[in-house]
């Protein structure tokens with residue numbers, strides 16, 4: 001099925017913005033010889049307040065771009081886009097390898113002592129059939145508090161998430177989980193990785209935060225390996241692309257990545 005894919009071809013990774021960089025970092029360190037192409041769909045950010053049809057259209061446009069770059073796999077480094085588009089993309093492009101991320105509901109359900117877990121995610125993810133089904137499978141024995149977090153992704157993108165008002169907003173989303181004694185919280189949006197410290201300070205050390213970067217890269221590694229697609233030689237630096245115009249300064253993007261980067265403009269159409 002995947003026999004047109006080649007070891008030394010790049011891997012496409014995308015998110016609406018900088019959230020997926022948290023996953024790309026782990027990807028680079030665990031799979032050091034792969035070549036990466038990262039797309040931040042910033043012109044359409046946030047995905048979390050869009051309909052699943054709109055997000056699916058964006059995922060298709062970015063997939064087309066990756067296909068034009070001959071990628072060997074596409075990593076959807078975004079819970080919202082995974083929920084809205086991965087089934088559709090897998091069906092439509094059966095020759096391509098797609099890996100997605102979703103909130104760590106199963107691991108959280110296995111670890112909890114209080115039998116109460118929380119999920120922080122975007123509005124679109126919390127309303128998705130994919131998450132609803134996932135939660136149904138695990139909510140027989142435990143209570144699952146699903147919390148949409150409007151406004152948070154925008155704060156992370158602008159770097160304003162350390163302000164007093166940002167902290168108050170984050171606290172308000174965590175409050176129902178604390179009141180109901182959740183002891184594990186799944187970070188169901190890749191942007192929230194950048195809030196780990198702040199959230200941990202609010203909820204205290206006894207609450208475990210689960211991020212999905214490590215497991216998703218383990219899965220990517222596994223899929224590449226069983227399809228004999230792990231390159232042992234490519235060592236080029238990642239390529240970065242954004243759909244937003246390049247005149248805007250991107251200090252926050254570089255801060256999130258950890259070093260200066262060159263960003264290319266991807267002038268894709270508004271809809272397909």
Ligand code: DGL
Pocket residue numbers: 015016017019020045046047048049077078079080081122125153188189190191
């Ligand atoms: N980082 C994305 C996620 O994991 C979505 C953020 C957005 O709303 O654009 O869901």
